[in-house]
Amino acid sequence: MSSNSYASRSSRAFHVATHTLLETIRDRVFGVSILFCAMLLGAALVLSPLAAGEQDKIIMDLGLAGISVIGLFLALFIGASLVFREVERRSIYTILSKPIARDEYILGKYFGSVLTIVLNVLMMSVLYVLLVSLHLKTFHMGLLSAIYLIALELAVIAAFSLFFSVVSSPFMGAFFTLALFVAGHLARDILHFAELVPAQSGRMILKGITYLLPNLEYFNVKGMAVYGKPIPPDLLLFATSYGALYIVGILLLTMLIFRRKDLQ
Amino acid sequence: MIRVENVSKDFRSDFLRRRRAVVRDLSFEIRPGETFALLGANGAGKTTTMKMILDLIRPDTGSITIGGTDSRNPMARSTLGYLPEQPYFSPHLTGFELIRYYGALAGVGREMREERSRNLIRQLGLQGAENRRIRHYSKGMMQRLGFAQVLISDPSILILDEPMSGLDPVGRKEIRDVLLAQKEKGKTILLSSHILEDVERICDRAGFLVEGRMEEVVETMPAVAPRRREDDAPRDVPSLERLFVEHVHSRYKEKIAE
Ligand SMILES: Nc1ncnc2c1ncn2[C@@H]1O[C@H](COP(=O)(O)OP(=O)(O)O)[C@@H](O)[C@H]1O
Ligand SMILES: [Mg+2]
Numbered sequence: 001m002s003s004n005s006y007a008s009r010s011s012r013a014f015h016v017a018t019h020t021l022l023e024t025i026r027d028r029v030f031g032v033s034i035l036f037c038a039m040l041l042g043a044a045l046v047l048s049p050l051a052a053g054e055q056d057k058i059i060m061d062l063g064l065a066g067i068s069v070i071g072l073f074l075a076l077f078i079g080a081s082l083v084f085r086e087v088e089r090r091s092i093y094t095i096l097s098k099p100i101a102r103d104e105y106i107l108g109k110y111f112g113s114v115l116t117i118v119l120n121v122l123m124m125s126v127l128y129v130l131l132v133s134l135h136l137k138t139f140h141m142g143l144l145s146a147i148y149l150i151a152l153e154l155a156v157i158a159a160f161s162l163f164f165s166v167v168s169s170p171f172m173g174a175f176f177t178l179a180l181f182v183a184g185h186l187a188r189d190i191l192h193f194a195e196l197v198p199a200q201s202g203r204m205i206l207k208g209i210t211y212l213l214p215n216l217e218y219f220n221v222k223g224m225a226v227y228g229k230p231i232p233p234d235l236l237l238f239a240t241s242y243g244a245l246y247i248v249g250i251l252l253l254t255m256l257i258f259r260r261k262d263l264q
Numbered sequence: 265m266i267r268v269e270n271v272s273k274d275f276r277s278d279f280l281r282r283r284r285a286v287v288r289d290l291s292f293e294i295r296p297g298e299t300f301a302l303l304g305a306n307g308a309g310k311t312t313t314m315k316m317i318l319d320l321i322r323p324d325t326g327s328i329t330i331g332g333t334d335s336r337n338p339m340a341r342s343t344l345g346y347l348p349e350q351p352y353f354s355p356h357l358t359g360f361e362l363i364r365y366y367g368a369l370a371g372v373g374r375e376m377r378e379e380r381s382r383n384l385i386r387q388l389g390l391q392g393a394e395n396r397r398i399r400h401y402s403k404g405m406m407q408r409l410g411f412a413q414v415l416i417s418d419p420s421i422l423i424l425d426e427p428m429s430g431l432d433p434v435g436r437k438e439i440r441d442v443l444l445a446q447k448e449k450g451k452t453i454l455l456s457s458h459i460l461e462d463v464e465r466i467c468d469r470a471g472f473l474v475e476g477r478m479e480e481v482v483e484t485m486p487a488v489a490p491r492r493r494e495d496d497a498p499r500d501v502p503s504l505e506r507l508f509v510e511h512v513h514s515r516y517k518e519k520i521a522e
Contacts, residue, residue, distance in 0.1 A: 011368070012368070012369055012371075015365060015368040015369060016369075019354070019357065019361075019365050022356070022357065022361070023354050023356040023357060026356040026397075027356060086354075089352045090348060090350070090351070090352045091352050091353050091354055093315075093318075093320055093346065093348045093351075094346060094347075094348060094351060094353070094366065094410070094413055095366075095369065096318070096319075096320060097318050097320070097341060097344065097345070097346035097423075098341060098366060098369035098370045098371075098417075099338045099339055099340075099341045099342040099344075099369075099370065099371060100338060100369050101338045260322070262320075262321045262322060263315070263320040263321065264275070264312075264315070264321060
């Protein structure tokens, strides 16, 4: 049966992805996030009267942090609303009544949200690179590596966000994802903290949870990049495999749960 | 064409997590080319039954096949269109984009999608609105769009949940004409409705759902009851309304009396 072929099955996920992209970039949130980024960088421009030395670095650092945080909020918003809103608004009924498997739907939604986030990061990065190269005149390739890792981290966050969106409500989903972001960046600190917990069981639980969480600091090379240090390729390779592993794992879990869900 | 066998479904209400049987040991069959109506009071389980056929809700027990394929296989829906109660679509897409999108999901080729979308927009009276975002659509336009996404794949099976509810008489007539045209083409149709007059006019058979059970299947619609011979008096076929009152209201009276 031709409609059962691999090509047409993956093309269904592709159509879900492209339409998710279309829907999310038409949502107000997308425009607002770009506007926000432009304002942030504009402010940096105004507030740095021919900055030199350390001040350059602060602006470069803040710019990267801005891209990361704005991207995070977009990922939170999209992830939280993606599936849940379609269930709540019942538009998912007609989509899943077509010959599309639930797994394909989840894949499509995930890649749609990643496409949106990548596009968003790309647009913000153009503004950022313009600021850094034209105004500060301190552009170098390490900044692009840093931006790549920010996008990768956001792709990991988007997978978790989709997962939470399937198992809970948009509000709780956004809350859990935010908590994951914070805990993921503090993973090492939490481990240190765990050592201080007196109760053996409490220590084990805390450690267990921390090992399940992704260590998001692997995606953070902002410091290195801002100081112009080269980003070692094996660090990029490691972070890429690490991120990919988490994405695949979380997506599989999401599919497994979504397969069993009653869409009442 | 569609075979529902011994299907049961409990819902857990959030409150106290009590289980409530919504569909109980339900069995029925929809034959190829026929138009079958699911009748019943609000909450009888019509929507749940349809959603189980579509694999949106999984039965606790029993099995469902569509054209011989297990309903859990997505390919069972390869030639099926579904119109939910009060359909809703992504507000950020335009009507035209949405119809083509659903066509793509249904596996319709690009050129065919394009051509059929344009035809459906015309047929369903959506011209002028097709390039507007769906969030500006009225309820009636949503219903037409709902029909467009059903028909985009020219499906051989149509599952329509209350397709005529919430429409004015003109809208109802238009939808009825669409249905009759589909019926004419030999499509298999399952619909739920409250409007018995429409059911009598369109449907071949009807099943009465009462509290998740199939109480009775009406094999012959009163309006088209055949006579055995020319000179025979019309057979005494009870009107749907009388059956509806018998099955549905009598239950209510019993309940109230309790
Ligand atoms: N999400 C749900 N959770 C719990 N009960 C539900 C849910 N949806 C429907 N029900 C109950 O299931 C029963 C059948 O509902 P439904 O299939 O929508 O009936 P109908 O379409 O015939 O009006 C109703 O009593 C309804 O209250
Ligand atoms: Mg209903």
